[in-house]
Amino acid sequence: MAEIVGGFLLPHDPLIFQASDAAPAAQRDRVFGAYAHIRDRIAALSADTAIVVGADHYILFGPQCLPSFLIATGDLDGPVERLPGFDRAPVAAHPILARHLFDSGRAQGFDWACAKAMTLDHSIMIPHKLCIEPHAGMRTIPVYLASGVAPLIAKRRALSLGEMIGRAVHDFPGDERVVVIGSGGISHWVGMAEMGRVNEDFDRRLLDMLVNGDCEAIADLEDDAIVAEGGNGALEVRNFLCAMGAIGHGLQGEVIAYEAVPQWITGLGFVELKRAA
DSSP, X not given: OOEEEEEEEEOOOTHXXXXXXXXXXXXXXXXXXXXXXXXXXXXXXXXOEEEEEEEOOSSSSGGGOOOSEEEEXXXXXXXXXXXXXXXXXXXXXXXXXXXXXXXXXXXXXXXXXXXXXXXXXXXXXXXXXXXXXTSTTOEEEEEEESOSSSSOOOHHHHHHHHHHHHHHHHHOSSOOEEEEEEEOOSSOOSSSTTTTOXXXXXXXXXXXXXXXXXXXXXXXXOHHHHHHHHOGGGGGHHHHHHHHHHHOSSEEEEEEEEEEEGGGTEEEEEEEEEEOO
């Protein structure tokens, strides 16, 4: 049967490419070093498939259609945005496992939206480019949550969706070794008056919750309080909860790196998720 062998939480800040030189060189090196560390950990885990949980930012769906959660089950390419150093190119997909996740979810009361073909945005493509693409033959399954703009998926629903994904992977008859990646920033205010602010205190408190695997404490955070302390971008914590749910109970986290980078308008946190020994 297939197995989830690891998980990671990481940022998808496009400014690391669009304004790479704006940040101090030492911080830039530590950020890219954290992505490289995750890339190497994925290799060490002998993973062959990544489920990446990202957020729409009105880039893919716009205000006309905002699915609570969506899975892409067919051909993939990206990125849809123009990012320095990115050429739009095909992305290796895993349609059989993706369809299994879709069918398993529907059977358990999770009414997925489905994309039979998709051009991916930066929330999936940045982790793909830096952590997945370097591994020849590795496949990506994109999952998008309504975690960037309202109406937002409930945090506990995001957690439950992740738990369903974990069960479905376990039930898959193949021998895939899967990692789950929750893609999102911590504190950042997107298009708001506070844009450029980073709240390191909020970020550190959230990282402590992630290290302790405290899904309930994260799910209990009120959205108004998240926006006040961490900005509207920190609502992407839903992506973290989904990934944590897929890893399962007895979860612990290990901080790989944290950098508060106002020049990139974001608190950038990197965490590896592990089951407690």
